[in-house]
Amino acid sequence: MTFEQIHDRGLEEAIRFAKGEGIELHRRSYESLEWVYDQSLSRRLTTVRALDRFLTEVKSISPELFGEVDFKDWCFAAFLRSQMPTVWTYVTRHKNELLGRRSALTLGLGNDAANEFAENLPLALKDLGLSVEGVEIAIDVLGAMFPAVSLTGGSTLMGGSTVEEAEVRRGIGHADYFDRYTWIGLPPTDISDQRVLALLRGLGEVDAFADAQRDLRAIYEVQPNTVLNRMRRNHDEQGIVKLALLKFLASVLPARNDIMAAFSHDRSPIVLAAGWLITTLDEPESDEVFCWAVEPDGTAGDLFLEVLQRRGYFWHPSSPIGTRMQDVQDVWVDRLQNLLRAEPCPTIEDFPLRDYAMDLRRIDPQAFGILAKELINEGRWRADDVVALFISRMLPSPDTVPLHVGVNEKGSRATLGDDAILGMFRLVGVEHPSRDCLEHEDNQDYVLCDVSTMRATAAGAITQITRKIEGERRI
Template structure:
């Protein structure tokens, strides 16, 4: 897309100056159009080519414009041959003069590479070398041809900064060879910094920037410099063309809402050419539209900025993403500090040489708070976690993929389902997502529930149905989902309005459910509303006798069944005293077996120091009391001597695993 940057006056002024130089008597000239890569040199050259043939001064001088791009030629020989052909065909109309100049140029060209020059016109297969050829004779022959035809020529050479050092010297050799032929003019286009660096690598400059600069000054008489973009031009070529979304489909016309001033300032510093702006706009517009709804636009733009303008640092972020998102298992503050310092040092090295290095490092620490430890900060709380940002472990891969990655839960899909509540399709959709990833689904629901206030009561009904389906086969996994649902429900209840609270109390799908009973234990941490607390306390008190009766009728074999196990832990939360009473009665009567009872507290090893499955002894003692637990341990039968704790199958044989761990404790090692 071509953006009007107000460069027409530049092209007009440069064209007029070139026309004046070409028409100025019998002189020759070498001019240069200089600007960094992507600054718009090609755009200005195109307009110069368009304007000059219609310029009165240019046409009155019987001048012609021809283009020669040395970058198209494979080596010095091909380059020399192409330039020879250009001069022979483009400047001389007399066949005899063409032959003479072509032969002269051939004779001084790279002899090993040049070969025959095919001028593709009336002159073919020129291969003869004239004796005693000199630059003076070549200049005289070309000058004579131009004089007789009363013609002047402007040769435009672009992309000189793409040549090798040797090829560049060949071009300058050709320019200097006929540099003072009256009526022959050159316009060279290049990035001046790159060109001088190329010249430094030639034997001519021998690594000296000063010698390279002086040599260039001898060649070029006049410079036309393409100016850097103004702030208004940056606005036109960059900021006004960027996609603007606030997320989840909300559109805004204000860039400041999706990109902070700091990032806008950095973009203005590094994007100094239309081409650089075009590249960033292309990258931003290539991001799928739905991803702008999944992620905060400000964080997404920041990641695109790192990806394009600090690619080495971006690779470090990709390599170290587990640490940066808090997924590495590190023990102790010292180890975390050492790890943070290592990663921060890698990022510092990756950004060395960049003018915006300090800004980048500050931005990295802001997005990945754990890096603050490497910077000497003992308080990473000063860098709060950015929800759905690059440092959020649930979203980091979104920024790497520039897509919703496999296994992730779509924010857009969650928002759609919430808006469709209480339809059965919405509940089914949430159930499917919950089955695939309970934690991610619940987190996404919490993030988006604020957009769907009306759906809150229905969400509690959905949570109650999911809660009843939980199976405490594995204590640790069960309790994570169990606690998460209770805390989630408490927060939803806290945010209900008065009408929703009344409706919830009357809801047969929630009032009196296991979740409504269990949430009473945590509700005080989230609300101080006396009516709500009183209502849920009453539900809990009504449930206690029911749970006692349910457990009292449970056999030893049925104790570890999902329904009975859930009732056991529910009573443990509501009334540990009642749980101890019923447990003592059932153990004394022989209805329950102590090993089966303790197997309810069996958990997989998930701490670094855990080498095998464990029993949650502290939790068991908190529910039952230390006396009951210890009595079970002491009277339990011995475990088989061959039992290998590392090989025990927690799910397949819970009793054997529990018995082995009880024996270990009784022996003084557990």
């Protein structure tokens, strides 16, 4: 066949099929598909039989995957399955390497392992029985499919695709979508992007809100990362209300009702998603969100307290969002101060009150320091309970009890002040304990499980910090 026939009976027929089925083909995907097809795939698709086998694979796409995969990558996968099945088997076996992941065998080698895999690929393909031309074609196709790996040895000059770009178009080169190209339909552990998108839109519709929230929460409980990732990718789609997304995140944030819930790994992805969404707000949206954020007795409190603690990840203080969020912070700092003034200093057993004290300490250390010194001087808070709020926690794994690794000396001195700690030493009047009560990487061998242990640790830290301060002042 002539080049024109190969182009029309192969590529153009695949495009006609996609259009007929309503499958979207992004402009950049079409350009890449056309370029690689004409420059490389056409060298293998030289007979009617080869073209028919290729098109049969292309048209085998399940309706369930319409709008769920990138049609360009689907065509490349169809080419490998129909024309180079040994290469396709190699792809499925070396998923991690092609996605740029580090396997257990290469853990610690980082980019060196990825570079070694890319350098050895031509030889590996030759060992599969491919000719020199076959190796070139295979590398051209794999290079267009997997942007995480820098491949050389092909015959076609590739454009500058990225893993992020593959994510946007649901390409095989992004880890979230690889398995969609190896199953007949959606993999059993996957969820349709279109289904999640419809539910995200439903959150912003009065009539559909209740059903959308129920169904999306059911999906979230099984696959939380999938919902958060789809939310991040689709936040600017038509019909999406960002305030509704933030309200959903607030509804699934675990309650801080005990030490495990307060320190749960489940909280961070939600907080990061919320912080990222806040940075994408335009002015009308920000007005609605910030009014909701400071509603008395509203549902936004815990979520925004967590976001404010991580504000440095999301915005610069002088940015428009930073200025607006400072207003939110001022409201919540005032509320936390009023809450804590009405209560005794929280101990290890007082959740969520203890975490609210920690919120104030992390969000506004100066305000916390002033409040703590005021209440200690009035005799309403114990000095050792205050210092105990500077005991650092870590959770080695989701299934373990949080470890407490001693008092953070730098944080306690910066927040409370050296003079206040010297006053606490005289107030507490404890002897230097036999164990080290300050935080450092070796001090991770005990679990803080009761109030008496907590207070003894804090009192010991006061003694140790006092001796350091007195030694520094003598010098």
